[in-house]
Each structure stands twice: as structure tokens, then as C-alpha cells.
Amino acid sequence: MNPPEPSRHGPAHNPRRGGRGGSRPGPTPPQRQSGRRGPARAEPPTDAPVDPARLAARDVLRAVRDRSAYANLMLPKLLRDRRITGRAAAFATELAYGACRAQGLLDEIIAAAAGRPANEIDGTILDILRLAAYQLLRTRVAPHAAVSTAVAMARTEGGERITGFVNAVLRRVSEKTEEQWIAQLAPTDPIGRAAFTHAHPRWIGQAFADALGAGAAEIDEALAADDARPTIHLVARPGEITGEELALVTGGTEGNYSPYAVHLESGDPGELDPVRDGLASVQDEGSQLVALAALRAPVSGEDGGRWLDLCAGPGGKAVLMGAIAAIDGARLDAVEISTHRAELVRTSVKGLPVAVHEADGRESGLEPGYDRVLVDAPCTGLGALRRRPEARWRKQSSDVAGLARLQRELLDAAIDLVRPGGIVVYSTCSPHVAETIGVVSHAIRKRGGEAVPAGEVLNEVPRAAAGPAGEFVQLWPHRHGTDAMFIAVLRKPE
Structure with a gap:
């Protein structure tokens, strides 16, 4: 799959635009009310030392913002380097990943509490506010601890002049529960509200609803599962x-x-x-099912044991297919365009009957005649957002058109490389219909061929049928506990 795009912070990437999110908060005194956790008045801050877990989480947020780092790669290394283990490591993980996932929602609440858009706040201070707001709204951390440690970090970053601002904003954040903030700030339309509530950009909420089709009433459940650890x-x-x-x-x-x-x-x-x-x-269980579909789908005629993984990096599916190839006496070719990822594949498949080719899958130079071809195409990765905490705020709806064009070209190349009667499995870790049904339907219209009902290939998976006639498979976190993988099985005309 393609890595996330470089981060861009601004109102366009929040779950909603303008409106009440930038309004100046009123002077209403805080009161304890019911909710996920009651709004609690934050005590005046004291100079409490900041623990290593919070500092680690802050540094991850900073790296994500400053260097477009990936939180799930940055944090484990940082914890090892600083020898943070046990409960402290678990706390740092919850804070870093949770604040990254909830960034857009937190920014709207911070903007309402600060009386200015979040992108007008200095980035280093905004990281600290996000971290503290997450503790206030989504954890059981004592409010005074969340605020005092935030003020201490702010004092280190900006001196005494900034501590009053940080304290005031967080006191206002603590006056309401998350549910009360959502009631105040969320859009009124069902999809916009669901996206805001579960910390997704609205366009991703719309993409999920479109992919659910007749099951669009599940949008709250789907986005909630995508927002869970x-x-x-x-x-x-x-x-x-x-x-x-x-x-x-x-x-x-x-x-x-x-x-x-x-x-x-x-x-x-x-x-x-x-x-x-x-x-x-x-490896996510959904990704395992993609590889198994490529090996289970029935070919016409004899399977000669010549298999191909056309977009192999970083190698997870190639390993599973290669291990089964070793048992069945088959051989697998694995194509990867990136030098770094091709090397990852070589390392992963060492000892298996797999040949790795560093090439563009659209022009691989390989000899046609494969019995089985897997195209696990580069995509927006919308189906794996729960495993990539910051990714949802980096993705853009404008990314889809270019990726869909690449996906069509890769699928076309796969059809050229498979023999008549052989099968091509097309998959993405995105449910976006432009990357899934749209790509496969275009290939069938252009090249002919038969869509093998993927539900028959993976008949043990319930409630997974997708497409006009239920001929494809769409997995979902809330239904299947997997990433939202799409799978289509095509047989080339003889």
C-alpha cells in the first residue's frame, strides 16, 4: 500500500469547516455533568515534573507534525531508546496513538476553547494541547495532572508567557465531556455527525457510507470500529x-x-x-484472506504452479503465498518497484521458492502465462486507518483519482500476464468504491472475463458480499474484526 501523504495542518483537514468550532467560548462556569467522564474543573497548575511517558507521546506528535513521521514506526523505537517499559510504555502508546487518531476532533474542541482556529496556534503548543485534551476527554487521568503537566511542558517550550494561555484553554476544555462538545460542535447531517463523533474527516465518512451501500445505516458502528485500538x-x-x-x-x-x-x-x-x-x-487476518483467495480460486485446466505477486512490498502476502508454494511444489515471482521495499521482500522470503524482481508492475518484463496473479494495488489505505493513527488526517480525497488510474493500469497488466483460464485476484486495503468496484468493473468491460464470486472462494466469511450481484468481498472492522480489505477474483477468458 502507498504510505501516507505528507502532513498538512489546517481547517480543510478537520472533520468540519468553520462554524461554531471557531467561536469564542462564553464565561459559563464549569459544572459536573454526566457523560463518558464528567466535566471536571481543572485545578490551578503546579510545577509538577513531566513523566517520561508524556514526554515520549509529545515527541511522537511533534515528529508526526514536523517531519511527517509515522507514529507506529516512531513510538516503538523511541520507547526502546529511552527504556520506557511496562505501564509507562502502555500509557505513552495510548496517549500518542489516541491523540493522533483524534486529532481533527481535538482541534475543533481546542479551537472552540481558545476562540481561534487550531492552525493559528503555534505547532509545539498545539501538540501539548492535543495531548492534554485527549487525557481530559478520553482517559481517566486526573484533570489536574493533565493540565499541570501540559503547563510544565508549555513553560519549557515558550516560557512563562504561554502558560496562562495553555491553562485557560485546558480549563475550558475540561468544562464539558466529549459528548457535550460533540453535541455543540458536530454537523447535523448523519454522515458528517458520525465522522465528527468518531474522529474522521467527513469525506472518509462518506466513502465508508458509499461502500456500505445498503448497510449505510451501520456508518456509526463502522467508524467507531475504525477509531478503536x-x-x-x-x-x-x-x-x-x-x-x-x-x-x-x-x-x-x-x-x-x-x-x-x-x-x-x-x-x-x-x-x-x-x-x-x-x-x-x-499480518492482519484480512490480508491473509487476500493471499488465500489468490491460491484457492479455481483455475480452468491444470495449475502449473507459476504464480505472481505483482505489487509485493513489503512482503507479507508473498511470504504466505511462498510458504504454500513450497508445500505445493510451485514457484512465486514477486514484483516491487521500490528498492527499499524490494529488499524487505527479499529478506522476508529468504528460503522460500520466491524470485524478487525490482520493477514497475505495469511494465515488469516478465513472460506471460501465469496461473495465478495477485494485484494488491497501492491505494489510499482507508481500510487500515486504525493501524496508522495519523493517516486519516493526511489523506486527501484528491488522492483517489490518481490512484484509481494506477490501479486500472496494474490490473490491466495482470490480465496480460495471466494465461487464459488463469485467475487474477485484485485487492486493496481501501473500501472506496472508486478504488474497488469501479476499477474491477472497468477491467471487465474493457477486457472481458468472468468475475468468480469471491464469496464462494471465501465462503466462511459472513456478510462480506459486495458489488451489484454480490460478486466481490468487502471486509470490515466492525463486521469481521479485520482491516477493510476489498477482494475481487477474475478468470481470464479462454
Whole structure:
């Protein structure tokens, strides 16, 4: 999948534009009311030392804003370097990832409390306000602790002159619960309100609703699941360890659909012996189902064991397909355009019957005649936002058109490379209809071919049918506990 676009902060990327979010708050004194947590008057700040967990979370937010860093890559390294472990590491993770996910919602609340748009506040101070507002609204941290540590950080960054502003804004934030702020600031239309409530840009909420189609009434449930902390999914390497064995060794639970999937509630998977020993790796169960669909779909004629992964980086699906190829006596070619990602694939598939080619999938130079081709195309990644905390605020609706063009070209190349009677599996980790049904329908109109009902290939997955005739599969976090993967299976005309 494509990495997130560089960050741009401003009102256009908030869940709503203008309106009450920038209004100056009134002087109403704070009162305790019901809600997720009662609005609590923040006590006057004192010079409390700032703990390493909060400092780590602040530094992650700063790196995301300043350097377009990825929070899920930045934080684990930072925790290791600073030797932050145990409960402190868990607290830092909750604060950093939670504040990144809720950024747009927090910015609207901060703007209302500050009486000015969030993008007019100095970036370093805004990071501190986001971190403290998240604690006030979405955790059980004592209000005085959230405010006093924020004031201490602000004093370090901007001196005494800024502490009064930070204290005043956070006291106003603490006067209402999250639910009360939402009632005051959210748009009134159902999709806009759902997107605002669950901290998504409105255009992403609309994309989810469009993809749900007849199930659009589930939009609140879908966005809520996308805003929740995901569980860790492992994949057992076929031929080395079974899913059942992996679950016993790690203390996890077996997946619902993939025979190789194991779910863990928390922890660092890199510390697990099976992961360190190469017997297992981290991979969402939905991604495992993509690879399994490419291997299960029936071809016409004999399967000669010539398989292709056309967009292989960073290598997760290539490993699963390659391990099964080793068992079945098949061989897999893996194509990746990026030098860095191609090297990741080579490292991941070491010892498997996989040949890695650094090339553009649209012009790979490979000899046609493959029995099976997987096109896990670069996409907006809207289906995996829960695993990439800051990504939803970096994505732009304008990204979709260019990606859809690339996706059509890659799928066209895959159809050229597969033999008559062979199958092409097209997948994205995005439910956006322009990247999914739109791309596949264009290929069928242009090239002919048969859409093999993906529900028959993955018939163990309930409520996954998508497309005009239910011929495709769309997975959802709220229905299946997976990323929102789209899967289409096409058979080339003989």
C-alpha cells in the first residue's frame, strides 16, 4: 500500500469547516455533568515534573507534525531508546496513538476553547494541547495532572508567557465531556455527525457510507470500529507452525477465518519467540484472506504452479503465498518497484521458492502465462486507518483519482500476464468504491472475463458480499474484526 501523504495542518483537514468550532467560548462556569467522564474543573497548575511517558507521546506528535513521521514506526523505537517499559510504555502508546487518531476532533474542541482556529496556534503548543485534551476527554487521568503537566511542558517550550494561555484553554476544555462538545460542535447531517463523533474527516465518512451501500445505516458502528485500538494479528508460516500451535505458544486466540491467523490483545510481537525465529509474523487476518483467495480460486485446466505477486512490498502476502508454494511444489515471482521495499521482500522470503524482481508492475518484463496473479494495488489505505493513527488526517480525497488510474493500469497488466483460464485476484486495503468496484468493473468491460464470486472462494466469511450481484468481498472492522480489505477474483477468458 502507498504510505501516507505528507502532513498538512489546517481547517480543510478537520472533520468540519468553520462554524461554531471557531467561536469564542462564553464565561459559563464549569459544572459536573454526566457523560463518558464528567466535566471536571481543572485545578490551578503546579510545577509538577513531566513523566517520561508524556514526554515520549509529545515527541511522537511533534515528529508526526514536523517531519511527517509515522507514529507506529516512531513510538516503538523511541520507547526502546529511552527504556520506557511496562505501564509507562502502555500509557505513552495510548496517549500518542489516541491523540493522533483524534486529532481533527481535538482541534475543533481546542479551537472552540481558545476562540481561534487550531492552525493559528503555534505547532509545539498545539501538540501539548492535543495531548492534554485527549487525557481530559478520553482517559481517566486526573484533570489536574493533565493540565499541570501540559503547563510544565508549555513553560519549557515558550516560557512563562504561554502558560496562562495553555491553562485557560485546558480549563475550558475540561468544562464539558466529549459528548457535550460533540453535541455543540458536530454537523447535523448523519454522515458528517458520525465522522465528527468518531474522529474522521467527513469525506472518509462518506466513502465508508458509499461502500456500505445498503448497510449505510451501520456508518456509526463502522467508524467507531475504525477509531478503536486494534488487536494484534499474527500469521503462522505454513509448513513451520500451525495456527493452533502458534496460539498455544503465544497465549493468543485463533483467528475467525484464516487457518493461519492468531489474535493478541496487546504486547510487543517482536518479543515473541515464534516471531523472532521466523515461524510467524505480524499480518492482519484480512490480508491473509487476500493471499488465500489468490491460491484457492479455481483455475480452468491444470495449475502449473507459476504464480505472481505483482505489487509485493513489503512482503507479507508473498511470504504466505511462498510458504504454500513450497508445500505445493510451485514457484512465486514477486514484483516491487521500490528498492527499499524490494529488499524487505527479499529478506522476508529468504528460503522460500520466491524470485524478487525490482520493477514497475505495469511494465515488469516478465513472460506471460501465469496461473495465478495477485494485484494488491497501492491505494489510499482507508481500510487500515486504525493501524496508522495519523493517516486519516493526511489523506486527501484528491488522492483517489490518481490512484484509481494506477490501479486500472496494474490490473490491466495482470490480465496480460495471466494465461487464459488463469485467475487474477485484485485487492486493496481501501473500501472506496472508486478504488474497488469501479476499477474491477472497468477491467471487465474493457477486457472481458468472468468475475468468480469471491464469496464462494471465501465462503466462511459472513456478510462480506459486495458489488451489484454480490460478486466481490468487502471486509470490515466492525463486521469481521479485520482491516477493510476489498477482494475481487477474475478468470481470464479462454
